[in-house]
Amino acid sequence: MSTDGSFEQLTLRLAEITDLQKTGALLFWDQRTKMPPAGAEARAEQLATIGRLAHQKFIDPEVGRLLDELSSYGDGLDPESFEASLIRVARHDYEKATRVPPELTGEIRRAGALGLRAWHKARTEKDFSRLRPALERNLELKHRYVECFERGAETYDTLLDDYEEGMTTAEVRAVFDELKRELLPLVQAAEPVEDSLLRLELPREGQERFARVVLERLGFDAESWRLDETAHPFMSTAGYADIRLTTRWEPGLNWLFGVIHEFGHGVYERDVDPSLARSPLGTGVSLGLHESQSRTWENLVGRSRPFWRYFYPKLQEAFPGEFGSIDEETFWRSINRVEPSLIRVDADEVSYNFHIILRFELEQELIDNRLAVADMPEFFNAKMEEYLGLTPPDHALGVMQDMHWAGGSLGYFPTYSLGNVMSVQLFERARADLPDLEEQIERGDFAELRAWYRERLYRHGRKFTPKETLERAAGSPLDAGPYVRYLKSKYAGQ
Numbered sequence: 001m002s003t004d005g006s007f008e009q010l011t012l013r014l015a016e017i018t019d020l021q022k023t024g025a026l027l028f029w030d031q032r033t034k035m036p037p038a039g040a041e042a043r044a045e046q047l048a049t050i051g052r053l054a055h056q057k058f059i060d061p062e063v064g065r066l067l068d069e070l071s072s073y074g075d076g077l078d079p080e081s082f083e084a085s086l087i088r089v090a091r092h093d094y095e096k097a098t099r100v101p102p103e104l105t106g107e108i109r110r111a112g113a114l115g116l117r118a119w120h121k122a123r124t125e126k127d128f129s130r131l132r133p134a135l136e137r138n139l140e141l142k143h144r145y146v147e148c149f150e151r152g153a154e155t156y157d158t159l160l161d162d163y164e165e166g167m168t169t170a171e172v173r174a175v176f177d178e179l180k181r182e183l184l185p186l187v188q189a190a191e192p193v194e195d196s197l198l199r200l201e202l203p204r205e206g207q208e209r210f211a212r213v214v215l216e217r218l219g220f221d222a223e224s225w226r227l228d229e230t231a232h233p234f235m236s237t238a239g240y241a242d243i244r245l246t247t248r249w250e251p252g253l254n255w256l257f258g259v260i261h262e263f264g265h266g267v268y269e270r271d272v273d274p275s276l277a278r279s280p281l282g283t284g285v286s287l288g289l290h291e292s293q294s295r296t297w298e299n300l301v302g303r304s305r306p307f308w309r310y311f312y313p314k315l316q317e318a319f320p321g322e323f324g325s326i327d328e329e330t331f332w333r334s335i336n337r338v339e340p341s342l343i344r345v346d347a348d349e350v351s352y353n354f355h356i357i358l359r360f361e362l363e364q365e366l367i368d369n370r371l372a373v374a375d376m377p378e379f380f381n382a383k384m385e386e387y388l389g390l391t392p393p394d395h396a397l398g399v400m401q402d403m404h405w406a407g408g409s410l411g412y413f414p415t416y417s418l419g420n421v422m423s424v425q426l427f428e429r430a431r432a433d434l435p436d437l438e439e440q441i442e443r444g445d446f447a448e449l450r451a452w453y454r455e456r457l458y459r460h461g462r463k464f465t466p467k468e469t470l471e472r473a474a475g476s477p478l479d480a481g482p483y484v485r486y487l488k489s490k491y492a493g494q
C-alpha cells in the first residue's frame with residue numbers, strides 16, 4: 001500500500017479512537033452533572049466498555065504495522081507538519097500503551113473505580129482503614145505498571161511521564177527545592193487577614209448570574225460552552241468546540257475563582273487549531289501546561305488589581321448588601337491573603353505549593369517502598385505540621401481529602417505546581433508583547449490576551465512535545481525564578 005494510503009488509514013483509526021474517548025468524556029460529564037444516582041452502576045459499565053474499546057482499537061497490531069510503514073515517510077517530512085507530529089505522537093502513545101499487558105490495564109481501571117467508591121465511604125466515615133486496602137491494591141498495581149517500562153534514573157520518573165511527558169523527578173525536585181527555599185518564609189511570615197468576606201452566604205441565583213457575567217467577558221459564548229453544577233468541579237470537552245465547565249455553588253467566592261480556573265482549561269481546548277480536531281493532537285499538550293492556563297486566568301488575571309477595577313463595581317451591584325460598603329482595596333486584600341489552611345483546593349496562591357510538595361514527597365516514599373500505605377496518615381500529618389504548621393483534626397481533612405490516590409493516580413500532583421511555575425513564565429512574555437495589557441484588563445477587554453495565548457500556545461495542541469511547547473511559547477525552559485519573583489513582589493511585606 002502507498003504511504004499516503006497508510007497515513008490516511010492511521011488518521012481514520014485515530015479519529016475513531018478520539019470519537020470513542022470523547023463519547024466517554026460526555027458520559028463522564030453526564031455522570032457528574034445530570035445523572036440520577038441510581039444510574040451509577042450502569043454508567044460505570046458503559047464507561048468501562050467505551051474505555052476498553054478505545055484502548056483495544058489503539059493497541060491493535062494493525063496500528064503498529066501502519067506506524068512501521070510510516071516510519072521512513074515520517075523522517076522525510078517537515079518536522080513541524082501535521083503529518084510528522086501525528087506520526088510521532090501516535091508512535092509515542094502506541095509504544096507506551098502496548099508495553100502494558102491488557103489484563104493489567106483492565107485491572108488498574110477496575111481498581112481505580114473501586115478505590116473511588118471506597119474513598120467516598122471512608123471520607124464520610126473519616127476512617128482511613130476503610131480506604132487502606134484500595135490504596136494498597138492501587139500501589140501494588142502501580143509497581144507492576146512501572147515494571148513494564150525501562151527504568152529511568154528513578155522509579156517515579158515512569159509515573160510522572162504519564163502526566164508530564166519528558167519531565168524527570170530530578171527536574172521537579174530542583175524546582176520544588178527552590179520553591180521551598182524561597183516561599184516557605186513567606187508562608188511562615190503570613191499575618192492573618194480579615195477574611196469574613198470569603199465566607200459570606202451569597203444567594204445561589206446571584207452567584208450563577210455573576211459567574212456568567214465574568215465568563216462572557218472573558219470569552220465564554222453559548223455557541224461552544226456550557227456551565228453546569230457538580231460536586232467536584234472540572235472541565236471537559238465532548239468534542240471539538242464543545243466545552244463543558246462545571247462548578248459548585250457554595251458560600252464564599254470559591255465558586256467564582258473556580259469557574260475562572262475552569263475557563264482557563266476550557267479556553268486552551270477551545271482554541272486548539274481546528275485542523276487538529278479528531279486526532280490525538282487536538283488537545284492540551286500536558287497537565288502542567290494545562291494547569292498553567294487555569295492558573296493564569298484564575299490568579300494572574302482573576303486576582304489582579306486591574307481585573308477587579310473592572311469587575312468590583314459589578315460585584316457590588318450584584319450583591320449590594322454584602323459588598324456595597326466594602327471598598328475595593330479591602331476586597332482585593334482578602335482575596336489575596338496568605339494563610340496556611342488544611343484543604344489543598346481552598347489554599348492561597350503561596351501555601352498551595354506546599355500541599356503539592358508534601359504529596360510529591362509522599363508519593364516517592366510510596367513507590368520506592370520506604371513508606372507503607374498504613375503509615376500514610378502519619379507521614380502526611382507530619383509534613384503538614386512541618387510546612388504549614390497545621391494538624392488535620394481527622395483524616396478526611398488530611399490524607400483522604402483528594403480523590404487522586406484512591407482513583408489510582410500517582411505522579412499527577414506535581415503538575416499543579418509546575419503549572420503555577422509555567423504560568424508566570426508565559427504571562428511575563430505576554431506582558432512584554434502587550435505593553436498596555438493592564439489597561440486592557442481594566443477595561444474588561446481580554447481579547448488580545450486570549451489571542452496571544454492562542455497564537456503562542458493553544459493552537460498547537462500536542463503538535464510539539466511539552467518541553468518544546470513551553471520553550472517556544474515562553475522563550476525559556478522550565479524556570480521557577482519568574483514565579484518566585486512574582487509571589488515575592490506580591491506578598492512580601494503585605
Ligand code: ZN
Pocket residue numbers: 261265291294
Ligand atoms: Zn485545574
